[in-house]
Amino acid sequence: MPSACEAAVLAVQSQYLDPETEAILFIDASNAFNAVNRQAALHNVPRVCPAVSTIFQNTYGAPISLFLPGGDRILSREGTCQGDPLAMALFALAISPMIRRLSSDHPSIGQCWYADDGEAGGRMMDVHKFWLALSDIGPEYGYFPNASKTTLLVKPDFERAAVDMFDATGIAIRTGGARYLGGAVGQSTFIADNLDSHIASWVREMSLLADISLTQPHAAYSAFVRGMKSKWNYHIRSHPGSASSYRPLDDVINNKYIPTLTGRTEVSDSERKLLALPVRYGGLAIPVVSEDAEVQRRISEVVTGPVVRMLRSGSNELTPARVVSDTSVLRRHQNNQRADMHRTQLSELAPALSGPQRVLLETSRDAGVGSWLTAEPLASCGFVLNKSDFRDAVAIRYGWPLDELPSSCVCGAAMTLDHAAVCPTGGYPSLRHNEIRDLLAEVFSAVISDVRIEPTLLPLTGESLDCATANRSPEARLDICARGFWSRQQDAFFDVRVTHPSASLLSRSDVLAQLSRNEAQKKRAYLQRVIDVDVERGTFTPLVFATNGMCASECSRALKNIVQLIVEKQPELSYAIVMSHLRCRISFTLLRWLITCFRGCRASYCRKRVAISFLDQCRLLQL
Ligand SMILES: [Zn+2]
Incomplete structure (x- = not known):
């Protein structure tokens, strides 16, 4: 149970x-x-x-x-x-x-x-x-x-x-x-003393973890979220105690852990509340323990109610099956209540944030955007960020100023994140595009035997294309062709684009509109030429991503389709695991290239080939 x-x-x-x-x-x-x-x-x-x-x-x-x-x-x-x-x-x-x-x-x-x-x-x-x-x-x-x-x-x-x-x-x-x-x-004094001794040891552990996060912030973050927090929750839930008991723990988190983790010494009250929210609500899942403890205790009392009643009554009226089903109903209800609570907290925080920060926050809840934070930091999957990459990634997520950014770009323009993300000097945007293309081709090849990179389209021989911006070049190439992707024996063509949602956008829907515009542009260039039966007998799907990991609607359909194909052929893998792993791989690739764009050669990222195949990585995570 x-x-x-x-x-x-x-x-x-x-x-x-x-x-x-x-x-x-x-x-x-x-x-x-x-x-x-x-x-x-x-x-x-x-x-x-x-x-x-x-x-x-x-x-x-x-x-x-x-x-x-x-x-x-x-x-x-x-x-x-x-x-x-x-x-x-x-x-x-x-x-x-x-x-x-x-x-x-x-x-x-x-x-x-x-x-x-x-x-x-x-x-x-x-x-x-x-x-x-x-x-x-x-x-x-x-x-x-x-x-x-x-x-x-x-x-x-x-x-x-x-x-x-x-x-x-x-x-x-x-x-x-x-x-x-x-x-x-x-007796309550015994329980309180026991809790205090736990808290004293957690404070020592957090202080040590803060020292570790000076040099290994990503590992220290993962250890906190995956290890310490769950351990605390168990004790918080099984010890009645007052909120004030947890203050020393909050002190070490606020004054030592968060500053070393994020590299930011001043975190405002509203920012601190934001960091306490779960990742899918735009936070970092670092709770304010003295506030969270009461919520945890209340949830625990409700959720464990049926089991406690069964144990206390000693009667056989409450069958274990009944207790398990009652418990899961209560748990779902509590989860819904928590989600409501997080939404309310988020809407209370919004007025304290700047416009661009609000957009970042709105989009940070989209699928794929927080993947790099929730992924296990596995070197075998390329999911480890070094200290400067991790702090840059957090700063980008919250629209905080980036440390030691040069004042101008090599091309002469003023250096900002928005400029760096799109400036072609250094060739980073096209390298980023190629790596996303190669990653997707690798994933497609896991279950499709005929996958080609950069296939040329058949040359036009007098066919007329309606759209003025259609690509008519005899050497026109697309990024990927995968036979049988959408339907048997049919060539499916894909073209990748990575676009950067700039800070001037006012809302999440502006970001989505920008993605759709890119999608439409790609279709005008290639759709008719690919689809027209006389030319290639194929389908065309634009794969448009934003640098933060969001993707446009056709791209999202294509990702769902490939994951579906994978789980049909590999029934031991679950849809959720494969999808979240694919999102993580994309998220890490985009994030590292975004950092490389403004850090240039200073960025630590070198393109290390991941040693094991995509499917083997999924199998590893499935365990
Ligand atoms: Zn530039």
Whole structure:
């Protein structure tokens, strides 16, 4: 079940607050996975979970060979086998008859289990009886409770009784609180102290990450978004705490991490709020933790509600299937609410931004534009940006001034991003065009056998073309021809254009209009000549991209079509993975050439051939 550990922590916290609860036992077992009784499990699994009994019989029905260094072999006859992906499931099924038996013999005890970590709470006397029963029947199932690793949490009034009853067992008795599945259960001061100690270690980690981001901002960004944030979220969701506890964390993020990451020492309040939004809403997904914590807690309470109720009630009325479906409905609802919240925040921020910044923000939500931020920084796919490229890319995204830009271009014009993106001096725009063409031809070739780069069109022999701007040259070439792209046996011709949406455009629709104009221009030049049956018997599709990764409508249709062709021929790949990877490859190529356009030879980017094929990259990501 999704969020199950989080739900378990919340359920046990609520159990502790229940006036009926006097004590909670946190149980650990010795060598649990290796000790579980395999014969009993093979006998029980067909009854407990018939759906998986065949594979268990096949895997564990006979002793399993374990190979030792030097070539010797021993047989594994007991427990689950190390390295078996089903080990966790077998272990859970093997001990579930024991849990059910304890549950029917001790109905007043609330239990919660995660792998071999057991939990049992209720009246002191009942908890004691439960422990004796578990110690007695556990070994039959291969579950050996380990008293020295087990903790008894008691409410302060019951400490005396606990000592009397449990003294001989060797179990540690605590009154403040206990850690459980990464969360904390007990008195509010214990939980707050536990949270503070987590936050103190996160502050140290963030400070270290800020040092790393001085030289490796892209890696430090990815580590934050993919690693630390998820870890924090788990703890934030499983620790009730006040917003002010998180201030030290926000201080280190705002004063140290963001400046080293972006190279920008002054970030205004509205810019900081913008950076907190998810990438698809124009942000960098760097939350203001003290504000986000409350939202996370609320979402967690709602989403884990059904699982918590199931764990607390202990009844069988709520079936797991019902709980899973209730949870997914709640999760969808919460996601929609969050999306509404982000949209509202965005519209509140808009007035504080300059006109060009607003356009950048509007377009940063288009497909493909934020791809370079959400991609895993994999060197094997060419997705790693060095420090100056990463900071330039962030500056371009937010319309911030670029560091150390020369005052004028080699051609003599004043140097601006808009000028650099289109100035032909140095030949960068045509190199950029060629690389996009080659990338698309490579992707097309993954599933189409006849792909040609720069095919010449058949010369005209007296045919008349209607359009004045049609290309009539006998040497006219297009960028790509792929036979069978749109339909069998038909040549599909493509021509690539990369256009730069300049800062003078006033809205996202202006950018889209610019892309459409480019599309129309290309069609006037080639469409009739290609399509006219007498000339080439083909189709013509302009592939128009903006330097920020957006693309015009025909181009977007062509990308969808090639991804569809790929997943039809490679059914192990998912449409979403292939599409997002294609968008990432395009996004990184455009971004690096845009940076090269104004950094010139200073740009770090050299055209390294990516060593593995597009399809292999998709397979890698699919894992
Ligand atoms: Zn120039």
